Amino acid sequence: MGVPQKTLPIVFEGVTFAPSGVSLLGPLDFQLNAGQRTVIVGPNGAGKSLLLRLCHGLLKPTAGQIRCGDGAEAKSPEYTAVRQRQAMVFQRPILLRRSVWANALYSLKLRGIPKDQARVETTAALSLFGLEALAKRSARHLSGGEQQRLALARAWVLKPEVLFLDEPTSALDPDATVAVEAAIDQFHANGSKVVMVTHSVSQARRMADECLLLERGQIVKKGPVAEVL
Numbered sequence: 356m357g358v359p360q361k362t363l364p365i366v367f368e369g370v371t372f373a374p375s376g377v378s379l380l381g382p383l384d385f386q387l388n389a390g391q392r393t394v395i396v397g398p399n400g401a402g403k404s405l406l407l408r409l410c411h412g413l414l415k416p417t418a419g420q421i422r423c424g425d426g427a428e429a430k431s432p433e434y435t436a437v438r439q440r441q442a443m444v445f446q447r448p449i450l451l452r453r454s455v456w457a458n459a460l461y462s463l464k465l466r467g468i469p470k471d472q473a474r475v476e477t478t479a480a481l482s483l484f485g486l487e488a489l490a491k492r493s494a495r496h497l498s499g500g501e502q503q504r505l506a507l508a509r510a511w512v513l514k515p516e517v518l519f520l521d522e523p524t525s526a527l528d529p530d531a532t533v534a535v536e537a538a539i540d541q542f543h544a545n546g547s548k549v550v551m552v553t554h555s556v557s558q559a560r561r562m563a564d565e566c567l568l569l570e571r572g573q574i575v576k577k578g579p580v581a582e583v584l
């Protein structure tokens with residue numbers, strides 16, 4: 356089988372995550388489709404972050420399988436290629452101890468993008484997310500909201516088919532939240548599928564079409580945001 360060209364839909368088939376024999380998640384059977392923005396909500400410890408990590412391939416199911424696009428199973432070597440079509444942004448971004456510019460350029464370097472093209476794309480992404488003036492600053496010295504926008508700029512240059520976000524604004528004040536939500540909207544407008552974990556019902560209503568409610572490792576509701584919330 357060749358390298359899959361698409362990562363969507365992501366299909367969970369009887370997926371369980373039970374790392375020490377105790378089930379933390381599942382069994383789950385559902386799928387994530389292109390287009391709609393999806394939020395994952397639920398109480399603390401429900402398994403939202405685990406679910407996101409499984410979707411992105413950072414964790415492997417202990418039973419069942421996750422299929423992507425034209426059928427690659429998450430375990431198979433092809434899935435590495437599938438994952439390159441996805442990006443993930445965490446609650447607290449993991450940034451290099453380098454400049455804003457170097458951080459944004461880094462993902463393109465890793466992908467082997469030619470230097471000139473990488474520079475052009477990095478400049479465009481920093482400008483789009485309002486970080487141009489901060490390009491020379493140390494990334495570690497940015498405010499929380501600026502750091503999150505840098506994490507998004509770094510994801511933007513990869514033009515991901517899917518953007519996973521794990522509580523991206525939970526540590527931010529209202530103004531920074533507005534700026535980060537606007538940045539996330541850019542991904543949706545550009546055709547990326549957005550999948551976000553949030554604790555905020557109002558954010559879920561603003562930012563999503565579809566909602567998945569997780570409780571004690573089980574999906575208890577899935578459907579349009581207005582119906583689920």
Ligand SMILES: Nc1ncnc2c1ncn2[C@@H]1O[C@H](COP(=O)(O)OP(=O)(O)OP(=O)(O)O)[C@@H](O)[C@H]1O
Nearest residue numbers: 374375379397398399400401402403404405406554
């Ligand atoms: N790698 C792991 N190995 C074992 N247990 C884990 C692992 N990761 C998370 N857990 C446990 O699984 C459960 C679900 O964790 P998870 O972080 O997915 O919850 P969550 O819904 O995102 O919660 P919160 O809203 O508090 O962030 C928790 O009880 C957690 O302690």
